[in-house]
Amino acid sequence: MPNAAARLAALPPYPLAHIPQKKRELVARGIDVIDLGAGDADLAPPPAAVEVLAAAAREPAMSRYGFGLGYPPFREAVAAFMQRRFGHRFDPVTETLPLIGSKEGLSHLALAYAGEGDTTIIPDPGYNAYRGGTQLAGAEPYMYAITPRTDFLIDLDEVPADVLKRAKILYLNYPNNPTGAVAPKAYLERVVRRCRELDILLVYDNAYSEMTFDGYVAPSIFDIDGARDVALEFHSFSKTFNMTGWRCAFAVGDAKLIAPLVKVKSFTDTGQFMPIQRAAVAALETSASWLPGNLDVFRERRDAAVRAFADAGFTTVSPRATMYLWIPLPDGVPSAAFADALMEAGVVVLPGAGLGAGGEGFFRVSFITSPARIEEAAKRAGKVLDEMRQRA
Numbered sequence: 526m527p528n529a530a531a532r533l534a535a536l537p538p539y540p541l542a543h544i545p546q547k548k549r550e551l552v553a554r555g556i557d558v559i560d561l562g563a564g565d566a567d568l569a570p571p572p573a574a575v576e577v578l579a580a581a582a583r584e585p586a587m588s589r590y591g592f593g594l595g596y597p598p599f600r601e602a603v604a605a606f607m608q609r610r611f612g613h614r615f616d617p618v619t620e621t622l623p624l625i626g627s628k629e630g631l632s633h634l635a636l637a638y639a640g641e642g643d644t645t646i647i648p649d650p651g652y653n654a655y656r657g658g659t660q661l662a663g664a665e666p667y668m669y670a671i672t673p674r675t676d677f678l679i680d681l682d683e684v685p686a687d688v689l690k691r692a693k694i695l696y697l698n699y700p701n702n703p704t705g706a707v708a709p710k711a712y713l714e715r716v717v718r719r720c721r722e723l724d725i726l727l728v729y730d731n732a733y734s735e736m737t738f739d740g741y742v743a744p745s746i747f748d749i750d751g752a753r754d755v756a757l758e759f760h761s762f763s764k765t766f767n768m769t770g771w772r773c774a775f776a777v778g779d780a781k782l783i784a785p786l787v788k789v790k791s792f793t794d795t796g797q798f799m800p801i802q803r804a805a806v807a808a809l810e811t812s813a814s815w816l817p818g819n820l821d822v823f824r825e826r827r828d829a830a831v832r833a834f835a836d837a838g839f840t841t842v843s844p845r846a847t848m849y850l851w852i853p854l855p856d857g858v859p860s861a862a863f864a865d866a867l868m869e870a871g872v873v874v875l876p877g878a879g880l881g882a883g884g885e886g887f888f889r890v891s892f893i894t895s896p897a898r899i900e901e902a903a904k905r906a907g908k909v910l911d912e913m914r915q916r917a
């Protein structure tokens with residue numbers, strides 16, 4: 526039987542991959558399952574997007590290949606969004622790039638910039654596509670443990686000199702999955718300066734830029750002087766618009782920095798379904814009226830989650846952004862064992878270690894369902910933790 530490539534064996538199983546099957550088994554056993562695992566809300570996308578998608582799907586011309594260019598009004602809407610929201614101008618044709626979800630772009634990016642002998646610097650815990658893309662490209666990931674010690678920020682001064690010398694990409698994601706941390710402007714200025722000095726591509730994953738609360742407004746990396754020379758920024762429709770399954774996202778940045786990714790994609794895909802791109806335009810164009818109501822729902826869920834997990838005996842911090850609580854576990858309670866035990870009680874959470882060894886000692890709760898269900902989940906989690914402590 527043919528063997529899979531060695532680089533695949535070097536990758537761990539994807540942390541969420543087994544959950545749908547496991548959930549089916551639990552449901553078959555009659556267990557009431559509350560899924561707070563993936564960042565995948567149970568809410569509806571903007572109605573305008575759904576209507577446009579349905580109508581566009583009936584037009585034969587919209588069923589043809591989008592190719593790399595995609596649906597040109599999508600690029601124009603993206604450029605208009607970047608201008609309106611952050612005040613930065615991008616050329617729609619050369620400085621914006623439609624993606625089939627930002628995971629697709631983020632994971633393909635390493636193929637464009639890193640290879641044998643190179644390193645990439647990755648937040649640990651962090652979104653697994655950074656590591657996956659790096660290893661599939663034959664490069665070596667350098668995992669930097671982001672912890673409360675550095676406010677969940679990567680301090681490049683702590684990265685060994687030989688790693689920095691070989692580094693081609695630094696992945697940053699603020700607002701951060703899974704910790705909910707945000708990055709101060711002074712930090713971003715320092716990082717941009719260092720990336721310019723070291724000639725490292727700064728990949729700024731801004732998937733949660735619009736999912737913010739309490740008056741916090743997330744920046745673009747392009748707010749920082751000099752960022753255009755070293756940075757690409759990734760945005761997604763998944764979280765902002767409850768459109769996870771649609772697979773629609775974009776990258777923006779200088780044409781010369783985007784071009785290598787355009788080339789990789791020209792060999793690996795032929796563009797997102799154009800009706801989805803047209804629907805995404807509608808989502809962007811109606812966002813001013815639609816987004817605030819959606820964020821109200823998430824804020825209510827966040828507040829319920831913070832309260833309920835605190836009442837259940839956990840230490841909680843209310844995040845100013847994202848859809849996640851990053852909750853510490855008591856010493857001696859391994860995150861995987863806790864998540865497995867909680868799964869048997871019908872609650873899906875993500876063990877911190879599933880997002881990288883640096884995530885050990887924490888678990889992630891996605892506040893993606895109703896306050897009542899979150900409260901029930903927190904009660905079960907408190908009970909499971911008590912039982913584990915008694916046994917320890």
Ligand SMILES: Cc1ncc(COP(=O)(O)O)c(C=O)c1O
Nearest residue numbers: 626627628652702732761763774
């Ligand atoms: C930090 C981060 N980046 C990117 C993504 C991927 O989003 P998309 O659905 O656009 O692939 C996620 C999804 O969870 C994420 O948390």
